[in-house]
Amino acid sequence: MTKPVNGFSKLTKTEKIGWLAENYLNSDKKAVNILKQYWNEDEKLQKLHDEFIENTVSNFYLPLGLAPNFLINGNYHVLPMVIEESSVVAAASKSAKFWSERGGFTATVINQKKIGQVHFLFKGDFSKLESLFKNIEPKLRESVQPITKNMEKRGGGILEIDLVDKTQELENYYQLFVKFDTRDSMGANFINSCLEKFAEVLQQEASNAENFNEQEKDLQIIMSILSNYVPECIVRAEVSCPVNELSEDKNMTGEQFAEKFIQAVKIAEIEPYRAVTHNKGVMNGIDAVVLATGNDFRAVEAGIHAYASRNGKYSSLTHAEVTHGIFRFWMEIPLALGTVGGLTSLHPLVKLALDILQRPSAEELMEITTVAGLAQNFAALRSLITTGIQQGHMKMHLMNILNQIQATELEKEEMVAYFTHHTITHSSVIEQLEKMRS
């Protein structure tokens, strides 16, 4: 390909694939068949999935797994988890079982305010801007009535509109800083629509303000957009039990386990290199539920990691302590999820995932999701401070290699036995299999 293609989006799916094969796949029919092999035979269902995004050519499979035994606020849940990484669902399930026998998880939504901003430049007298803002605030609210009407019926809407002076950080820069309650929806479209309307009204009112000079009338909107940083949308999840009930390992007392576990958490609190991986483990659990329930994991990731750095140094999301013989492990994270709107009513497996979770409210889903993150981190730390993470990983790795080289079931068994006591590398596995076959 040496020049751009025109009108690609207008091609039919089959034409797009034809163009792809011709230009990037040496017209290989096998490659085309791989794409088609993943189409659903139900054409209507396939069309639904094709229309979620643009230029769709196939369905990318991610495994949907189940992690049972999550006792959360007194109810048992089975978590639908969508993730490509092995060990995550197994670890979640193990952690859930362990804590179900020790009172389970408690989780609470502490707050649920979402935030959006109109970013604008204003050159002039701040006090004039301030009094304009006070005057037009009712007008701003009124202007979005067609958008907020239904949200208000559901108990949500616009909570606060503030004018924020940011000129100390950037010349002439101000914000309308708006807080929203979007109930069970993520509310992105709702928030952005309100903000764009506010921007329009603000600019108009400024240009018509009688006491504004020409420069002041020329208020410039830069952009209007929700924030994925939601530090007023906080969820807390926690587990606790007496220290002596903590260890299932004969070689370790509960006290020893607690001590080592807390050290591992402290290391993640002070050392960013470790904190990143530590929190990545938390996100393995969170994202898997976020994906299964049709929410946006990029938004969740960005907000949570920014929160992890809120004190000036990137740090652990989870914390642990022992007081009066009780071990406690907890996490507070910002999280904004929806159970209505978006993919939740479109993707049949998302609808089913919400059914599996017993049709939770957004708050309940946020609690469950936070628990999944905490459970995951507990499982990861437990492996790390006891057997090490590789024991489990390498067994999965071995199975993957064996599948890849199409070992028979009998060969698999023999290989697993052999590699209990030998180092697993791609070449050592292939070597051993060849030996076995010869």
Added chain:
Amino acid sequence: MTKPVNGFSKLTKTEKIGWLAENYLNSDKKAVNILKQYWNEDEKLQKLHDEFIENTVSNFYLPLGLAPNFLINGNYHVLPMVIEESSVVAAASKSAKFWSERGGFTATVINQKKIGQVHFLFKGDFSKLESLFKNIEPKLRESVQPITKNMEKRGGGILEIDLVDKTQELENYYQLFVKFDTRDSMGANFINSCLEKFAEVLQQEASNAENFNEQEKDLQIIMSILSNYVPECIVRAEVSCPVNELSEDKNMTGEQFAEKFIQAVKIAEIEPYRAVTHNKGVMNGIDAVVLATGNDFRAVEAGIHAYASRNGKYSSLTHAEVTHGIFRFWMEIPLALGTVGGLTSLHPLVKLALDILQRPSAEELMEITTVAGLAQNFAALRSLITTGIQQGHMKMHLMNILNQIQATELEKEEMVAYFTHHTITHSSVIEQLEKMRS
């Protein structure tokens, strides 16, 4: 469900689904059929996907879309993108086309060192520990020979092992800080296996060290694990063009566009609420390619967001400037991706995605992925500072609602025309459709 289930992982897939239906879905056969509807009819292929993780019950579809016209370092690419969010692929394609007509993207891998740590506690004389470390360094390297042999053949391996004193931050806390070159593989298993071996040798050597007292001999390994924070694994992507070629909008000159665009970037540089959403947009592009190529988006997300906060305040990943009439927009991010190992050789669509990208090396894939992030951010900012983000979004939103309520093709056309000039909300759409149908 009032008590935990035992041995769930041992059940067959059908038994798992049976248990799920009975306990969480009122034995609803329709629900079970939804899960089965997503199975691939090719049993062998389905088994392959089932084995990627544990307790798999179905395949979660994410759309695989194509974004053509990415001119990167002089070559045209079409990017396979896996993402559930509408507008992302369209935005990427638009951005790619725009820049293909202005010299395209340049991208470079600046560095490619990966990091792992053995975290341990040592109570005693640091100088003794230091000299032990110096003595045993060759032994450490030798101990991992079975693991590193093949990596070394490919030109990679262990680069440096350092002993780091962290006791100022946490009592008795030290690290082996190890740098690796893992070539085209992500190398997680390789790194973790090496680290666990190092930990074993270190502990053994300490307990046998003749000049160590009892406390010193009792060196305690807390954990051994790679870091997903890779600030020595940096990729840079950039676009530039004369300012006057920048605007495609009749109502805006290139200079006006550049000025507003740079303001929008500056806001994201100083304001964390905006930076989070700004960077989330970058990640829309990055994750879509990361997923399509079988890499681990949680690792990528964690590393990049931590990097965004490295100066003490969470900030924009991208930057923009005009110098001597040239507009420049760029990004540097830490990124560690693999093109061999893991899912890359197992998932047929991942293999195909890599074929579509012309079998890139890990470095090339890192360049392409970084470009996808930069392109996405450009598209998002361009929308935000010109038409606003809702115009495009709401059209997609409208189509989603229309699909959901099963509007006919003719109805869709009429509704799109009507809602060009009316506010789109879920209820206004349904109301209008009902009016139209009555």
